[in-house]
């Protein structure tokens with residue numbers, strides 16, 4: 001259901017890889033709500049071709065950018081302002097990748113070169129996105145910047161491996177940069193901590209299918225879907241959430257506050 005909550009706003013959406021991606025659903029909802037957006041992803045992801053189809057469907061320009069590369073980010077935001085016709089009102093950082101997980105290294109045998117790359121892709125890129133926009137004065141006052149995270153940043157989920165530390169860092173960047181951006185432009189910065197979701201990044205985690213079912217039983221409302229996450233993102237991009245900043249916001253059907261669920265024992 002569309003209410004034109006984002007009418008007149010301009011946004012940049014990182015991380016739509018295929019139709020399962022959380023960013024894909026967010027992009028669709030943003031346009032439904034009246035926003036103009038650009039889509040971006042790493043050049044290697046663009047080669048898969050799926051994102052171009054989304055771009056065509058939504059009338060959104062697709063601009064390649066490796067989120068770890070400052071020159072790419074500057075070019076992305078310059079081009080986005082050009083095609084959208086002004087400064088940016090909202091940004092979604094929906095990026096995650098672990099080299100050690102992908103290469104099946106155990107947590108007690110991580111390769112540090114890969115860990116640094118993981119942190120750069122999954123967390124430091126968020127700081128780079130914000131610093132680039134901050135220094136080019138690319139955000140409108142009262143804009144909204146979001147990144148997606150997972151509760152393994154705060155509690156131990158052994159198979160999440162070094163992505164746990166990536167997400168802790170990501171959430172910390174939201175708090176710290178949130179201070180500076182609030183002071184400069186009243187821009188708010190938050191992270192949304194989403195339920196396990198069946199996507200390429202999600203299902204890369206060992207035992208994901210079983211874990212998905214466990215989390216679903218543990219959450220009184222069940223796992224939050226990607227579509228529900230997109231709705232929450234729309235609220236956070238809209239003017240209805242103007243005074244929310246520097247927060248890690250759980251969007252998880254209640255999982256984060258549960259101790260024990262009788263359903264698991266049955």
Ligand SMILES: NC(=O)c1ccc[n+]([C@@H]2O[C@H](COP(=O)([O-])OP(=O)(O)OC[C@H]3O[C@@H](n4cnc5c(N)ncnc54)[C@H](O)[C@@H]3O)[C@@H](O)[C@H]2O)c1
Pocket residue numbers: 014015016017018020021022023041042045065066067068093094095096097121148149150193194195196197198199200201202203
């Ligand atoms: N799926 C889950 O269970 C779940 C749960 C909580 C949070 N999240 C988070 O949601 C976000 C989106 O993931 P998703 O589940 O939609 O999976 P996804 O695989 O569809 O999205 C991850 C995206 O990161 C992009 N990416 C990787 N390296 C990049 C780079 N160098 N530059 C730019 N983009 C790059 C990929 O191309 C891909 O589009 C991630 O931050 C993920 O950690 C996912």
